[in-house]
Amino acid sequence: MNSNSPIGVFDSGVGGLTVAREIMRQLPHESIIYFGDTARVPYGNKSADTIITYSKQIAHFLMKQDVKAIVIACNTASALALEALQQEITIPIIGVVEPGAKAALKATRNNNIGVIGTEGTINSDIYTKFLKAQNPAINVHKKACPLFVPLVEEGMLKDPVTDEMIRRYTKDLIDLNIDSLVLGCTHYPLLRNAIHNILGDSITLVNPAYETAISLGETLKEHNLLTTNAEANHVFYVSDGADKFKEFAGTILPCNVVEINDIHNIETYN
């Protein structure tokens, strides 16, 4: 492993591509090895033990590919498995929750922050812990939105059914006078326009992916790991359904997704 090695990025499936996209924009010379656990998605409704087991297997797989750092591009895995991974992985590893919380602190003006995410992320209360640790005066109002992931996966980004679910999920948060809303799940930035149309300009939508890419750049610099390569070379792996993943990736990423590799034995990487 050296500074020209790739960065490992993983998610339960396609959602983490919103984080990979941001890394590609901000660190265009860095190469990425992306793993999407498409055979075992969703993570959002699974137990912490299961998410830790899956995340460890993926981290070990990425280490075998000689990555120089790992980004957990999944809010649920960041919430439930980052600490466990940090205890056994020796290279730099970052999640999306802490950067997302930092971005929300910068965005709020009235100290009322809303957080939406999967059941796993919301029940872990991790955003509240990070936000309150930084500023005890912050009020955190959270809501699990389990239907958003399937709506995005079905491509229903502009759809009356999606709009209705946004209205229902955010009603209580709006009543609590939030002025910023953390999109605390990898899929939600894809609903950004739909959410903005309903919530309006007075609520700032916070995408943790942006701040995560900044944090990754700072971490690489700190460890003297910024690449000197002239060109990036991205490689994609999934645990199932390479064709569907390729189609989705083509709509999200700024680069050409040439090849997706299927890995059917991810559970053997321990």
Ligand code: DGL
């Ligand atoms: N990637 C997950 C997250 O950000 C959403 C999809 C899932 O439930 O696996 O929490």
